[in-house]
Structure formats: C-alpha cells, structure tokens
Amino acid sequence: MTVPPTGQYPQQAPPRPPGPAAPQQFAAAAMGLVKVYGSGPSAVQALGGVNAGFPRGQFSAIMGPSGSGKSTLMHCLAGLDVATHGQVTLGELNLTGMPDKQLTQVRRDRIGFIFQSFNLLPTLTAEQNILLPLELAGRKPDPRWFQTITQALGIAERLRHRPSELSGGQQQRVAVARALVTRPEVVFADEPTGALDSKSGTNLLNFLRQSVNQFGQTVVMVTHDPVAASYADSVTLLADGHIAGRIERPTPDAVLNALRGLGG
Numbered sequence: 001m002t003v004p005p006t007g008q009y010p011q012q013a014p015p016r017p018p019g020p021a022a023p024q025q026f027a028a029a030a031m032g033l034v035k036v037y038g039s040g041p042s043a044v045q046a047l048g049g050v051n052a053g054f055p056r057g058q059f060s061a062i063m064g065p066s067g068s069g070k071s072t073l074m075h076c077l078a079g080l081d082v083a084t085h086g087q088v089t090l091g092e093l094n095l096t097g098m099p100d101k102q103l104t105q106v107r108r109d110r111i112g113f114i115f116q117s118f119n120l121l122p123t124l125t126a127e128q129n130i131l132l133p134l135e136l137a138g139r140k141p142d143p144r145w146f147q148t149i150t151q152a153l154g155i156a157e158r159l160r161h162r163p164s165e166l167s168g169g170q171q172q173r174v175a176v177a178r179a180l181v182t183r184p185e186v187v188f189a190d191e192p193t194g195a196l197d198s199k200s201g202t203n204l205l206n207f208l209r210q211s212v213n214q215f216g217q218t219v220v221m222v223t224h225d226p227v228a229a230s231y232a233d234s235v236t237l238l239a240d241g242h243i244a245g246r247i248e249r250p251t252p253d254a255v256l257n258a259l260r261g262l263g264g
C-alpha cells in the first residue's frame with residue numbers, strides 16, 4: 001500500500017475530548033463477519049471472521065495494507081454489501097438478513113456516506129445536493145441545522161453554485177454537509193481526503209473531528225494515511241481479512257509503525 005509522505009498534513013496533535021471514555025455502546029458492529037467473493041476455485045475470502053465495534057460518538061479509523069478487507073468491512077457495516085456469514089448491527093438494529101427494501105431505507109435514513117470522489121450530482125446546486133437525502137426520504141430540512149453545518153464547513157456563500165463551479169475541497173465539504181444533513185447515526189467515510197490537496201484534507205479532517213466533539217456525530221473512516229488516522233479516537237487494523245490490532249488515541253508514528261509491522 002502507498003503511505004503518503006509524513007508531513008503531508010501539519011503534524012499537530014488533533015484535539016480530542018479530554019478524560020476517559022464513557023461506557024460505550026457501539027454505533028456499528030461486526031460479529032464473526034465472513035465475506036467470500038465468487039465461488040469455487042476463484043473464490044476470494046475478503047473477511048475471515050471479523051469481530052469489531054465502533055463506539056457511538058467517536059471517530060474511528062480502519063487501516064491496513066491494500067487488499068486487507070477495509071472497504072469490504074465498511075460496505076458490509078453500511079449495508080452496501082451483504083456478508084456471507086456473521087452479523088452486522090447498526091445501533092440496536094440487526095442488518096443481517098434484512099430485506100433489500102428495508103436496507104435501502106436504513107441507509108437513506110440512518111447512515112451518511114462520504115466517498116473519495118465526492119459523488120455530487122452535477123446538474124444540482126450545492127444546496128440541492130445537500131438537501132437531496134432529505135428530499136428522497138420525504139423529510140423537511142431543519143433550517144437551523146442546515147445553517148450550522150454549512151457555516152461550520154465554510155460553504156454558506158457557495159450554496160447556489162454547481163459542483164463544476166467549486167474547488168475539490170469545496171465539493172467535498174458539500175458532500176460532508178449532505179452526509180450530515182439527516183443527522184445520521186453513523187457517517188461512513190471511504191478515503192475522504194484521498195482526492196484533496198493537503199490544506200483541504202486538513203480542513204476536512206478538522207471538521208470531521210469537530211462534528212464528533214461538538215455535534216456528537218459518530219464517524220467511521222477508511223484511510224491509507226497515518227496522519228489522517230491520527231485525527232481519530234482509535235484505529236482498527238486489518239490484515240488479510242482479520243483484525244490485526246487496535247490503537248487508542250493514535251499518533252501518526254504509532255500508526256506508521258503498526259502498518260510497517262503488518263507489511264503495509
């Protein structure tokens with residue numbers, strides 16, 4: 001896997017809430033999760049019995065070498081893919097065996113997504129993109145919450161622009177606002193800084209941290225970048241489809257050393 005040069009982001013300790021963590025409930029959890037792609041001789045086991053919990057109100061990162069199963073784990077947790085065996089829970093809800101229609105509803109109403117490639121609709125304005133998940137769910141926006149997140153993200157002045165009229169960093173901030181507008185139980189972010197320059201990446205990570213500290217949001221992020229991971233409260237390490245460790249209050253160096261130990 002490619003580890004970005006250290007120093008890509010300012011090496012400052014990201015602010016985390018002080019003190020010991022309160023007794024946790026998991027916002028999302030995997031129990032004995034097995035995922036096999038294909039069948040017969042060409043079958044690939046992407047997850048080999050993963051047990052992992054992602055605490056509510058915390059920022060969690062998932063890391064590991066390329067092909068270790070990070071995206072597969074996130075997709076199963078987020079109800080975008082179905083595991084071969086094992087269970088996935090979202091809060092109190094068991095996603096295992098849930099019919100497709102209900103799963104779609106859960107994703108729409110209870111989960112926010114941020115992708116590396118922004119995934120904004122080009123014909124809609126920033127505001128229309130942000131409000132789309134609410135519109136699809138037939139829910140009314142909360143104007144105060146909309147104002148809070150668009151101001152905190154620094155895009156309040158850009159809401160009438162289309163994605164092509166925004167910088168990459170601004171487009172990703174619109175995507176983050178879209179992920180937060182429904183006040184989801186969990187935001188899943190897949191390499192959210194992967195397509196951003198270092199300043200936009202730092203801004204985005206600071207905002208994700210702020211959304212956890214100030215708004216009580218739960219964020220689960222897949223990343224290759226040890227500095228990005230150091231903004232999280234904990235890092236879950238994967239190797240060959242298995243849990244290979246966990247780092248609490250990670251620093252970039254601790255993450256880098258752990259990845260080197262995994263051959264990453």
Ligand SMILES: Nc1ncnc2c1ncn2[C@@H]1O[C@H](COP(=O)(O)OP(=O)(O)OP(=O)(O)O)[C@@H](O)[C@H]1O
Nearest residue numbers: 037038044045046065066067068069070071072073
């Ligand atoms: N749709 C698929 N069909 C077959 N094999 C797949 C499929 N998706 C993933 N895999 C395989 O499953 C394993 C885990 O893939 P996954 O994408 O979850 O890893 P990853 O850790 O996210 O990798 P990367 O860091 O390169 O994105 C890999 O061996 C991959 O080739």
